[in-house]
Amino acid sequence: xxxxxTANSLDRLIEQAHDVEHMPAPQRDLWPGIDHGIARQSSARxxxxxxxxxxxxxxxxxxxxxxxxxxxxxxxAPVDQLLSALNAQHQQQxxxxxVHYQTVGWNxxxxxxxxxxxxxxxxxxxxxxQLTDEPNNQALWQLLQxxxxxxxxxxESQFVVREQLQQV
Amino acid sequence: xxxxxxxxxxxxxSDTDLVAQAVQGxxxxxxQLFDRHYRRIYALVWRLAGDHDSAHDVxxxxxxxVWRSLTSFRGESKFSTWLHTVATRVAISxxxxxxxxxxxxxLTDDPTYSEQLASAQSTDVSLLDRLILRLPVQMRWxxxxxxxxxxxxxxxxxxxxxxxxxxxxxxxRARALLEEWLSDDTTNNS
Numbered sequence: 001x002x003x004x005x006t007a008n009s010l011d012r013l014i015e016q017a018h019d020v021e022h023m024p025a026p027q028r029d030l031w032p033g034i035d036h037g038i039a040r041q042s043s044a045r046x047x048x049x050x051x052x053x054x055x056x057x058x059x060x061x062x063x064x065x066x067x068x069x070x071x072x073x074x075x076x077a078p079v080d081q082l083l084s085a086l087n088a089q090h091q092q093q094x095x096x097x098x099v100h101y102q103t104v105g106w107n108x109x110x111x112x113x114x115x116x117x118x119x120x121x122x123x124x125x126x127x128x129x130q131l132t133d134e135p136n137n138q139a140l141w142q143l144l145q146x147x148x149x150x151x152x153x154x155x156e157s158q159f160v161v162r163e164q165l166q167q168v
Numbered sequence: 169x170x171x172x173x174x175x176x177x178x179x180x181x182s183d184t185d186l187v188a189q190a191v192q193g194x195x196x197x198x199x200q201l202f203d204r205h206y207r208r209i210y211a212l213v214w215r216l217a218g219d220h221d222s223a224h225d226v227x228x229x230x231x232x233x234v235w236r237s238l239t240s241f242r243g244e245s246k247f248s249t250w251l252h253t254v255a256t257r258v259a260i261s262x263x264x265x266x267x268x269x270x271x272x273x274x275l276t277d278d279p280t281y282s283e284q285l286a287s288a289q290s291t292d293v294s295l296l297d298r299l300i301l302r303l304p305v306q307m308r309w310x311x312x313x314x315x316x317x318x319x320x321x322x323x324x325x326x327x328x329x330x331x332x333x334x335x336x337x338x339x340x341r342a343r344a345l346l347e348e349w350l351s352d353d354t355t356n357n358s
Contacts, residue, residue: 003347006347006350006351007343007347009350010296010343010346010347010350013294013295013296013350014296014315014316016294016296017211017294017296017297017316018316020207020208022294022296023207023208023210023211023294024210024211024214024215024220024223024292024293024294024297025207025210025292026206026210026220026223026224026227027220027224028224030202030206030210030224030227030228030231031199031202033228034202034228034231034232034235035195035199037228037232037235038195038198038232038235039195
């Protein structure tokens with residue numbers, strides 16, 4: 001075969017490489033993995049408004065406590081009702097996160113993470129009780145907000161680690 | 169980016185509609201975009217990666233990142249062109265994360281090299297695809313991006329972080345090697 005003929009043959013093969021029938025094809029269905037990845041991202045995006053709402057509510061209550069006297073506070077709303085509303089909202093958000101991860105293949109938590117989560121939940125109960133007695137303690141309101149955030153972060157981090165392990 | 173990737177105009181119009189729906193969070197619309205384009209994207213990624221396992225993972229990563237980046241598609245170019253640009257960048261970035269893909273680090277006892285040889289001998293890919301797997305990694309990337317995907321040497325140089333002259337030289341050498349192997353292949357089969 002002459003050099004010119006070989007060059008022409010190569011050009012012809014390159015041209016054929018643009019035809020789908022000459023392209024390498026995947027050996028498995030790629031969509032489920034993509035769908036999973038998209039669902040995770042959508043969930044992460046969709047959760048922020050919930051958390052932002054909860055965080056801003058805690059922050060607003062904290063600011064209110066810092067600048068209002070106990071007498072003024074008692075006229076706004078009973079503290080225990082506020083705390084109940086905050087905790088209920090947080091529990092609802094936690095449940096939504098767990099349900100989402102279960103639907104995308106998450107099968108539960110490790111014993112270690114479960115213990116950590118239980119500690120955080122116990123702390124939330126404790127801080128809530130303290131806030132009922134000390135509604136003007138801004139540090140406690142900030143601690144409550146931090147505990148809410150930590151619980152959700154822990155749930156999410158464990159899911160990410162599990163997925164990475166599956167990939168390995 | 170390339171004339172080789174042009175699709176029919178009516179399909180491109182539909183792509184734009186589907187992108188608009190996908191931006192609103194419609195994953196079914198995105199699924200349709202995937203169905204239309206995954207073969208070409210997979211081929212690009214496979215030719216860069218050199219084996220099916222990496223190509224599967226990187227192709228999935230490409231489409232997940234495309235979903236995330238859809239809002240940055242302004243419609244100034246065809247969706248297929250934009251998609252191939254994103255795919256090229258993600259693929260190069262992902263493959264570079266794997267040290268074994270670095271040029272000069274591919275050793276003969278590396279399992280990846282063995283996998284590539286196995287792929288090069290397999291019959292489920294075309295003759296050209298079997299031959300390009302025998303090229304050194306960077307030379308193959310340059311050849312695929314310039315000769316198959318149709319990027320200009322300046323674009324190849326930018327994507328790979330190499331000099332324009334290097335891109336031209338690599339293409340010249342790749343063609344010489346491929347022509348030689350093609351000639352041998354023809355001789356052996358005749």
